[in-house]
Amino acid sequence: MTDDQPHDPAHDPAHDDARHPDRGLAYDCTAAVERALAALDLDTKVRLLSGQDMWTLPAVPAIGLRSLVMSDGPIGVRGQEWSAEDPSVALPGPTALAATWDPGLARRVGHLLAQEARRKGVHVLLAPTVNLHRSPLGGRHFECYSEDPLLTGAIGAGYVRGVQEGGVGTTVKHFVGNDAETDRLTVDNRIAPRPLRELYLAPFEHIVKNARPWGIMTAYNQVNGSTMTEHHPLVNEVLRGEWGFDGCNVSDWTAARDTVRALRGGLDVAMPGPRTVYGASLAEAVRAGAVAEAQVDDAVRRVLLLAARTGCLAGVPAAVSPADVPRGIDGRAVAREVARRAFVLLRNEPVGGARRALPVDAAAVRKIAVIGAAARDARVLGGGSATVFPEAIVSPLEGLRAALPDEVEVGFAVGADPRTRVPHAREGFTLRARYLAADGRLLAETPQFDGKVQVMGRFPEGVTRQNLSAVELTGSYTPQTSGGHTLAVAGTGELRLTVGGSVLFDGRCAPEGNDPFEAFMNPVERRVTAELTAGESVDVTLRFVPLGLGPGEGLGGLNFTLGHSEPQLDADAEIQEAVRAATAADVAIVVVATTEEVESEGFDRRDLRLPGRQDELVTRVAAANPYTVVVVNSGSPVELPWREQVPAVLLSWFPGQEAGAALADVLLGADEPGGRLPTTWPARLDDAPVTTVTPTDGQLPYSEGVFIGYRAWQRSAPVPATAPAYPFGHGLGYTDWEYESLDTTPDSVRVRVRNAGDRPGREVVQIYLAPTSDAAPDAPERPGRWLAGFAVVEAGPGESAEAEIPLPDRAFAVWGSAFEGSAASGGGAGRRTAGAGSRASTPSRRRTVSTTAG
Structure with missing residues (x-):
């Protein structure tokens, strides 16, 4: 067991550490908050409950209150600009972090993110996302952790602890039921009390009770008839009343709809500003007697408490002393560690009767074929508000070339490009963005990581909505290949592209459709071709005159893109070239991936197929070379119809900026x-238990109850027609494990495992509960098993390791009734040989919970 790995994900010893913020009653700023509150008039109070712009709350110098700055996460800290001007460390995606099954590692990720937040002047991180994987079609699936509430809660709690130990607040989101994207602004999710409590509320409850977050973000959607920004029973009675949450409740951006109902429903802050349902509208409601000023005071107290905790209220020590804040964390090293610990080896069979396909023996190969568009242009993060701009990205192709000996030849072939949009200009380009006034005066100039220029909320210093007229993305490009290069422009406005002194595009682009988020994030694309010569640099300038710069003061934004792709063969020829490369190589490594058109915020998926002709590519490469390794670069499940045709399948998720390394x-x-x-x-998608994410008449019934994910696959009836391709908890390593013993008490399980292989390894011990055979006939239906606890252990060859995993009462409980349960070991993870006592039952225990639901 590593020092930073808690034995019990339901109760991390770090929560009892003296360094943990708000430990017990150690942090008390009540008197200071009350003094500050007493000095405020009504108009100032209501102003504090409304964003002053996209990311900040207003300052009140008279009481020593600084402006509180928020920023999106969850894989990096974007800051206020949402641009490449200030790069961010880009960590692996949330599904990758959850795949480590390591709350201690999540805590270290939090320390890094807090360091990044402090560097960018951010006080509150809008993360983590702890909604559940109800359906694999959920478009934001990659931004959530798991289908299991315990694993989600444990990883989320580690993340929250880490960030807040760095003196930065978190807002756990999206409370609650934001499990799909279709009609997310209006959908009414109809969730019965039992699944609401046992599944969807459970991660939030776990994090509130074990990590004490300083903030919660309420979702756009409705739950059982009430929008979450107005949901008095779930916010005031459950979140604050039952669980004791004392933090600040922030709306999702533009989610607050009604002044009086929002305040009565427990919403503290309406974002973004400056025009929200609070501010002047709230003051008017108080003066009209629609709400009491005392309710406003309660909300302001919570805002002032958040300010005090993050060091934004003068005269009050922050919740974390600067001396206790973790510092000097190597962001690249952490990103690389999380990525490799998150990779899931789904399949690893011998090749030609010899050793297993992975790891590749570099000393035994002379030629490796790396195939796939994502091998060269890595998909390192999902689309939408989770997007950050890293300083650099290591692609799989670059990583392998850097790691392999010089005598190993590494070839590359695209094979099949799944993208429907031209990728951002990056390799071979040196770019900068020039912000210009109407008279041509230079207002600001910033370096560009790639061809995507994006600003949201705050422009570079010296640039305002009033003085900005145009932006020029300019620089040079040195091609590596001669021929017809594809260049693309995208943006809502007037665009003029000049390459080597010739104007290749000059026109106006307008959005298609009525979704403002989609129009901003994915503007219309136009393509042109340029004949270029390898090694000869050309000047490139894309001038953009936007049609608009946002809906109003404080909400400025622009987004335009220069795309580029090298000369390409036609689709059939690309696959044939890949097959030839694979045939001539000792090993073929095929990287397949999803795209932003498949996995992104704002829409749900239509299917689970890999886009383009990637399935065909894998099948044909595997037929040409029996030593084919497939790397799946996606944030959520995809169908793998060829999985039995290749010896090795490795899942890399969205692996962050150090992907290739x-x-x-x-x-x-x-x-x-x-x-x-x-x-x-x-x-197959058809095998998934839940495939309905589209509302009917505005409502989406969660009719499956508690049977989502593996709970549905473990249901006694109706049984899914076929087994899943790979079950929850599955994952292989490079060594073998034997489970030597399992000892139980009414409160815990002690498991002893031995590394039976020839190299060091890491194992995730998973403990599941199962119904007893003598359960009462009228007992609520339970799945065949469900996760009750887990721990990560490490051991060298021949060594044993032991994990003691507590069994919390909640694991045995059913909402609204009693239940008797028994414990069972194992989780389908890795190669295992059951030893003596590897399965045993605990003494029967009965637990009863309240029958009232919020």
């Missing part, structure tokens, strides 16, 4: 893949 570590055996599946992977 981490992949080389794992493929070449410097480290083993440490991940286990945090969600079930069905063989």
Whole structure:
């Protein structure tokens, strides 16, 4: 067991650490908050409950209150600009973090993110996202952790502790039921009390009770007839009343709809500003007698408490002393470690009767074919508000070339490009963005990581909505290949592209459709072709005159893109070239991926197929070379119809900026893949238990009850027609494990495992409960098993390791009734040989919970 790994995900010893913010009653700023509140008039109070712009709350110098700055996460800290001007460390996606099954590692991720937040002047991180994987079609599936509430809560609690130990607040989101994207602004999710309590509220409850977050973000959607920004029973009675949450409740951006109902429903802050349902509208409601000023005071107290905790209220020590804040964390090292520990080895069979396909023995190969568009242009993060701009990205191709000896030839072939949009200009380009006034005067100039220029909320210094007229993305490009290069422009406005002194595009682009988020994030694209010569640099300038710069003062934004792709063969020829490369190589490594058109905020998926002709590519490469390794670069499940045709399948999720370096570590055996599946992977979409994410007449019934994910696959009846491709908790390593013993008490399980292989390894011990055979006939239906606890252990060859995992009362409980349960070991993770006592029952226990639901 590592020092930073808690034995019990339901109760991390770090929560009792003296360094933990708000430990017990150690942090008390009540008197200071009351003094500050007493000095405020009504108009100032209501102003504090409304964003002054996209990301900040107003300052009140008279009481020593600084402006509180918020920023999106969850894989990096974007800051106020949402641009490449101030790069961010880009960590692996949330599904990857959950695949580590390591709350201690999540805590270290939090420390890094707090360091990043402090560097960018951010006080509150709008993360983590702890909604559940109700359906694999959920478009934001990649931004959530798991289909299991315990794993979600444990990873989320580690994340929250880490961030707040760095003196930065969190807002756990989206409370509650934001489990899909279709009609997310209006959908009414109809959730019965039992699944609401046992599944969807459970991660929030776990985090509130074990990590004490300083903030919660309420969702757009409705639950059982009330929008979450107005949901008095769930916010005031459950979140604050039952669980004791004392933090600040922030709306999702533009989610607050009604002044009086929002305040009565427990919403403290309406974002973004300056025009919200609070501010002047709230003051008017108080003066009209529609709400009491005392209710406003309660909300302001919570805002002032958040300010005090984050060091934004003068005269009050912050919740974390500067001396206790973790510092000096290497962001690249953490990103690389999380990625390789998150990779899940789904399949690893011998090749030609010899050793297993992975790890690749670099000393035994002379030629490797790396195939797939995502091998060269790595998909490192999901689309939408989770997007950040890293300083650099290591692609799989770059990572392998850097790690392999010089005598190993590494070839590349695109094979099949799944993208429907031209990728952002990056390799071979040197770019900068120039912000210009109407008279041509230069207002600001910023370096560009790639061809995407994006600003949301705050422009570079010296630039305002009033003085900005145009932006020029300019620089040079040195092609590596001669021929017809595809260039693309995208943006809502007038665009003029000049390459080598010739104007290739000059026109106006307008949005298609009525969704403002989609129009901003994915503007219309136009393509042109330029004949270029390898090695000859050309000047490139894309001038953009936007049609608009946002809906109003404080909400400025722009987004335009220069795309580029090298000369390409036609689709059939690309696959044929890949097959030839694979045939001539000792090993073929195929990287398949989803795209932003498949996985992104704002829409749900239509199917689980890999886009484009990638399935065909894998099948044909595997037929040409029996030593084919497939790397799946997606944030959520995809169908793998060829999985039995290749000896090795490795899941990399969205692996962050160090993708290629981490992949080389794992493929070449410097480290083993440490991940286990945090969600079930069905063989086909039709096999998935829940495939309905589209409302009917505005409502989406959660008619499956508690049977989502593996709970549905473990249901006694109706049984899914086929087994999943890979079950929850599955994952192989590079060594073998034997379970030697399992000892139980009424309160815990002690498991002893032995590394039976020839190299060090890491195992995730998973404890599941199962119904007893003598359960009462009228007992509520339970799945065949459900997760009750887990722990990560490490051991060298021949060594044993022991984990003691508590069994919390909640694991045995059913909402609204009693239940008797028994414990069972194992989780389908890795190669295992059951030893003596590897399965045993605990003494029967009965637990009863209240029958009232919020």
